[in-house]
Amino acid sequence: MASAVEGGTVPVLRTSFATRDADEARDFLDTAYGSSLRLSGLGGGASLRYERIDAGLFTVDRITLPGRLSFACEPLDAMIVNDVRAGQLEVDSAGSEERAGAGSLVLNPAGVPYTAQSNGCTINSASLAAGVVRDTAGIPIGGRTAPLRYAAAQVAPATPAAARLWRAAVDLAADQFGRDQALPALLVSNTARLLAAAALAAFPAQAAPDPAPADETDATPATVRRATAFIASHADRDVTLAEIADAACVTPRALQYAFRRHLGTTPLAHLRTVRLDAAHRELLAADPATATVTGIAMRWGFAHVGRFAAHYRAAYGTTPGTTLGLRT
Structure with missing residues (x-):
């Protein structure tokens, strides 16, 4: 492939x-x-x-x-x-x-x-x-x-x-994906990970080793700063948990500990928030005559427009279509 x-x-x-x-x-x-x-x-x-x-x-x-x-x-x-x-x-x-x-x-x-x-x-x-x-x-x-x-x-x-x-x-x-077309790379990678998650639920892999003691000590504010900087500069790309952890110089488990401890969230939830904000800013700046909510959502990795709209309403108190200037 x-x-x-x-x-x-x-x-x-x-x-x-x-x-x-x-x-x-x-x-x-x-x-x-x-x-x-x-x-x-x-x-x-x-x-x-x-x-x-x-x-x-x-x-x-x-x-x-x-x-x-x-x-x-x-x-x-x-x-x-x-x-x-x-x-x-x-x-x-x-x-x-x-x-x-x-x-x-x-x-x-x-x-x-x-x-x-x-x-x-x-x-x-x-x-x-x-x-x-x-x-x-x-x-x-x-x-x-x-x-x-x-x-x-x-x-x-x-x-x-x-x-x-x-x-x-x-x-x-x-x-x-049922017809020949070109789609945002982020949408393709997110769909691939959805399929992988479903496959792992159906056929669980062998359990990973117990966390190393270093995972706890590496869960520092500095780890969070390195990770959030990487997410901010790569939100428009196919970003995995492993890549974020690699950029922060820690294991994925240490990264998850750090985000829970210092931000009260997870690395991938933070990534979604950053992408949602980017989509919000693009909706504000876009021309409703040429742009669509679906196109902007897909460009930022949101494959399901209904779920994107729900996340958007929870974050901004309105619909994506209203922000774009369309009647919903």
Whole structure:
């Protein structure tokens, strides 16, 4: 998957593909997943069908696999969650064999090879760049805490509610990114982290180590000053908790302690406040004949305009549209 750029926009591409030819299908899927895929069993006149939304940091796919197909995939630098909507999928990953029927979610962790057999499967699949998942889980740049570790493929989500949350997040991404377009990089990265958070809720990673004693002693006003200065100068970019902590020269946990102790909030909540203020100032200065609330909200990383409006009203006592000069 391509990486999102800082600031600016990211191209979102939609691809549709169908074939009855096994070699053509294998070549296409090799390119789509960036891996050497060994595919067998395609034939009998039925078509393999594939649709993909590619936003760089994540993809959302819908795949129809006719008949009984076998495939093997080399390790990828991405987490993949397959939502089996019809048929049956059998997965062998790191020596663990799992069988998933319709309604099952199957996790293929980053960096783990796997083989699978599908029998009349329709699958909604989403892949997430491994770095986004690590950042969302609070894994800092420089490896100050343990990386995420999954032993093998998993079929059972943590709870039914977590499975529903995952499907809702994928549906939101598919709806918002469902056509070729260029979207703000901040919106793309925030959606990627929403998907990563939903994936981690469905398939929790191994717990991070207990906080080091230094995390408490590093939670100082100086840490907050360094972090808030970094946030102020990077609010228009894709900023993660790990990057803020790295700029403040502390661990993410120490950064969270510092913000709670001295500001009574969290680093990412402070980042949202800074972005909300920037959107407010842009709304005040914008020309209502050419600007839109949706465009300004998305530019500052607010993917859901309704939630943006609620945050805005709570902060400023009015609606974004009123500030822009529009009738609501």
